[in-house]
Amino acid sequence: MKKINFPLVVIMLVAFAAANFAGKNPSKEAPIAIVMKIVKDVNFKKGEEGAWAAIKIGQALATGDEIKTGAKSLALIKFTDNSILRVRENCTIKIYADKNNKQVSKNTYISKGDVNFEVTKQQNEEFQFTTPTMVASIRGTKGLIGVEDDGSSSLLVEEGSVDFMSTVGDQKKGNVRGGNFAQVDKEGQVDEGAISADLQKKLESSKKTNTKKIIIQTNQGNLIIEYLEE
Numbered sequence: 001m002k003k004i005n006f007p008l009v010v011i012m013l014v015a016f017a018a019a020n021f022a023g024k025n026p027s028k029e030a031p032i033a034i035v036m037k038i039v040k041d042v043n044f045k046k047g048e049e050g051a052w053a054a055i056k057i058g059q060a061l062a063t064g065d066e067i068k069t070g071a072k073s074l075a076l077i078k079f080t081d082n083s084i085l086r087v088r089e090n091c092t093i094k095i096y097a098d099k100n101n102k103q104v105s106k107n108t109y110i111s112k113g114d115v116n117f118e119v120t121k122q123q124n125e126e127f128q129f130t131t132p133t134m135v136a137s138i139r140g141t142k143g144l145i146g147v148e149d150d151g152s153s154s155l156l157v158e159e160g161s162v163d164f165m166s167t168v169g170d171q172k173k174g175n176v177r178g179g180n181f182a183q184v185d186k187e188g189q190v191d192e193g194a195i196s197a198d199l200q201k202k203l204e205s206s207k208k209t210n211t212k213k214i215i216i217q218t219n220q221g222n223l224i225i226e227y228l229e230e
Helices: 006-021 197-206
Strands: 031-039 042-045 060-062 066-069 074-079 084-087 092-100 103-119 125-130 134-138 141-147 153-159 161-166 173-177 180-184 190-194 211-218 221-228
Touching: 031 042, 031 092, 066 074, 103 197, 134 141, 134 153, 141 161, 141 197, 153 161, 153 173, 153 197, 161 180, 173 180, 173 190
Parallel strands: 103 125
Antiparallel strands: 031 060, 031 074, 042 066, 066 092, 074 084, 084 103, 092 103, 103 141, 125 134, 134 161, 141 153, 153 180, 161 173, 180 190, 211 221
């Protein structure tokens, strides 16, 4: 049986998606990202009419697609511009893309949970995160954005800077530089400041994607349990 080089297949899929984007508006079916890694309970819904189902590594994602993770779960997503999202546990996101002339706009809506991001420097493009209380516009930086159960949102910037605007209340605008955070509560109140030791620990933890496995021998065969490394 011929052996398939899976990493090469993934690279080819990303390259194909990027080629489809060049010079034209992406259709709803055009891939804009691909799932590079999953841990435990990760589900996927195709567009508005789709049903939730377990996702597989290599799944191409198009505008309008959703992903949600369960407890102790993770999804690693790579966009056609090489930007990376680490979708942490108990998180739900929906991705969008639109092309206007030479500018490609990408938007990830986070309804709950945390997403660690590494967004590549955008050339004539825009990468946004939207939450129930905040919009963050990113040109190329690293950080963490999260949504609590009540809809309040937090943005931690590791390096560079990120423009943001609250979408409730007085709709305040601001800029967060590396080493700082901004938080917008459900009423639209904005809190900003330096990242504390606890927040830094949370930021560092959100980058981790390594897993460990426990193998338990049973009469029916080996039971393999995979979990995220703390």
